[in-house]
Amino acid sequence: MTNKHVKEMEALKEHLGKHQLKLTRQRELILNAFLRQEHITAEAMYHQLAKADPHLGLATIYRTLNLFCDAGLAQARHFGSQTKYDNVSHKGHHDHLICTGCEMIVEFENEEIERLQEEVATQNGFTIKTHRLELYGLCSRCRH
């Protein structure tokens, strides 16, 4: 149960080492909780972890999730007023289909779209670093 996310833990340790940061109990705890889900808000994780460690501060969650972003394990996404942190450690880049009815999120990847994005960027003299594509609509269940 503790050695489930070995690879990601190594990635984190590498990042910490490179930036003279330290590995703490909290960072381990938050990493494990984070890797257990696809999308989560800092607030949701705060409540989730309150059972495991009632004194874990909200600021620490924010700091740590932002650290994961720097380390390339997470990616922050703004949905309206909420910021969700995505787990991008075990997969490549992906985009989202978001149901505005039930808030369900479906991930997808489309090589062709990615290729066309590069094309558009090149046409405009840009070099793309990242991108974000979100499709909002109704899923089949909410359409009825």
Next chain:
Amino acid sequence: MTNKHVKEMEALKEHLGKHQLKLTRQRELILNAFLRQEHITAEAMYHQLAKADPHLGLATIYRTLNLFCDAGLAQARHFGSQTKYDNVSHKGHHDHLICTGCEMIVEFENEEIERLQEEVATQNGFTIKTHRLELYGLCSRCRH
């Protein structure tokens, strides 16, 4: 100078009429300021208009920009923590190339990407209402 945005003004009046809303001096002032630019935040407009009307309240700006969204003249976009209101009165939907160096924003449209988005949505049983595509990177000037 005052009759530059007649068409948009008509569109606004039509919306107001349909919803038993009133045309006010502030709404006219904000509409004209809004149409002068492509992307703006409520806060930026607040400062911009302080010269013309020092007592124009920030809440009024927010209310009015949201009204423009309802009327189909504007579209709100969340860039990180900022919400920018886009002028979409004179053009259709468009996406953005954003330079992370100088914050320059280039708009673009790509039929093929839009088509592929529909395809992805259909494959997943979704009906798309809106979407958002943002490409982040460096423009040709900032790359050097």
Next chain:
DNA sequence: TATAATTTTGAGACAGTTTATCAATTTCAA
């Protein structure tokens, strides 16, 4: 055009989210 009903405004209070502060604690290299 005057009146009255309704909407809008401005100012600040308020709410939600994220970051800053700082003393106390923890980590880790030597």
Next chain:
DNA sequence: TTGAAATTGATAAACTGTCTCAAAATTATA
């Protein structure tokens, strides 16, 4: 084990956007 440096937790503060409500402006109607 020790000590310099980083981290934490609690809370204050910052920020963005909305709500409240009395006063003012607008519009339909007489």
